């Protein structure tokens with residue numbers, strides 16, 4: 001992923017190209033590998049193709065997996081020898097066993113080979129049987145942008161350089177964040193979301209890791225990575241866990257604060273109080289829109305039900321928790337008045353300390369909104385939106401800029417004036433949204449990068465690959 005000070009970040013688009021030096025080093029590193037696996041999201045398609053072209057030999061097998069192939073296996077099969085659909089743990093193990101016994105190309109659940117039948121799909125029913133994630137460090141490498149080099153991790157301390165760091169909203173002290181999954185799936189079914197497909201391809205039910213298993217993983221983190229101070233739970237719907245309080249107590253027992261995502265419908269004041277007491281410091285809430293027609297289009301009418309309660313809780317009680325409110329922009333069916341409705345809702349209700357997460361609506365292959373856009377010939381509208389990052393898009397709406405001002409805590413009275421009909425009428429014109437606003441942003445981003453003191457740029461001292 002490009003870092004904040006990367007030249008890529010200044011790009012108005014999301015083309016990501018790995019440097020030739022990295023591709024050459026990968027080729028050298030995988031010279032003897034019989035199987036090469038790539039994990040890809042949609043925005044890495046071009047990178048996946050480049051790596052595959054570079055590493056493909058007659059005697060190796062290149063397999064792609066991840067969100068891209070689960071959603072669109074046929075696309076992956078154009079480039080890879082085979083793709084993994086859905087959960088990969090057992091599938092990859094079976095593939096490795098077969099390659100080892102030199103008798104591959106027999107059907108393996110979840111693995112789709114070129115010119116073979118669509119495979120039987122199986123999910124990992126019991127996540128508790130999975131071992132903890134493998135952090136090496138032996139045989140683990142990382143591409144270091146500042147060095148333009150692929151370097152091996154020497155020991156667990158090296159992870160300190162690459163784990164996300166963010167100030168603790170209570171103490172201001174920098175926390176080192178360990179990302180983890182405690183469940184897979186989501187009970188909801190929003191029309192733009194990948195869970196539409198995952199429910200069919202993986203499992204219609206949510207699956208949970210056991211508390212004991214999570215404890216084992218955290219014991220390893222404590223032992224090997226003592227610098228970690230906070231856990232980020234990446235689950236799509238953390239609140240769906242029945243043993244939520246127990247898990248939060250476990251984080252506290254390890255001395256970790258934690259972050260998680262919630263859906264407004266799951267909000268209960270008592271529960272929230274208990275989570276805060278047990279170390280919740282950052283809470284992401286998906287709102288996406290406040291306008292009833294758009295909320296319905298996203299199938300979030302029920303999910304958004306308690307959003308006002310959540311906002312009121314954070315406004316009145318001011319708990320020591322940072323609330324992030326996620327919204328979607330760049331919806332081609334959304335009228336300007338509907339976007340402005342969400343803006344005015346937030347201007348009124350968003351707590352002062354809260355932050356706004358602004359994401360572009362992307363049509364991920366196969367989702368309900370993708371199908372609708374395809375039917376109406378509107379895929380092109382968001383064709384270039386390979387990333388949620390609103391600031392990497394070709395067109396940047398004036399209304400998005402207004403959300404950005406809110407995000408950066410610009411005085412709300414001024415935002416209200418800027419949201420008046422006259423300003424919107426002038427600045428929503430194509431010449432602004434497709435030219436001046438993106439260009440201005442590009443200049444701001446470049447200045448930010450140039451302004452960054454050299455000392456802040458990451459220069460990790462890892463061993464070179466052959467040293």
Ligand code: B12
Nearest residue numbers: 001037038039041042065066067084087088194234387388
């Ligand atoms: C955690 C997470 C993140 C984290 C960490 C990402 C990371 N690289 O590890 C963060 C916050 C950084 C992140 C960022 C982004 N994310 Co994200 N993320 C997720 C999330 C919530 C969980 C992914 C996860 O770790 N799951 C747990 C693991 C075990 O499951 P898994 O990844 O699906 O992998 C399994 C199978 O797919 C398969 N598999 C995966 N890879 C491979 C490879 C091989 C060879 C094989 C055989 C099998 C295999 O086996 C695995 C185990 O069963 C998913 C949502 C979801 N429900 O999946 C979105 C998701 C993957 N993210 C998404 C996106 C778009 C992004 C961003 C591009 C958003 C942006 N800002 O623009 C960035 C890009 C990050 C990057 N690396 O460049 C989309 C991808 C959609 C798509 N069609 O590609 C998803 C699906 C969210 C969504 N609702 O749409 N993300």
Ligand code: SF4
Nearest residue numbers: 186188189190193236
């Ligand atoms: S609540 Fe979030 S994760 Fe669940 S379906 Fe909706 S967008 Fe996807």
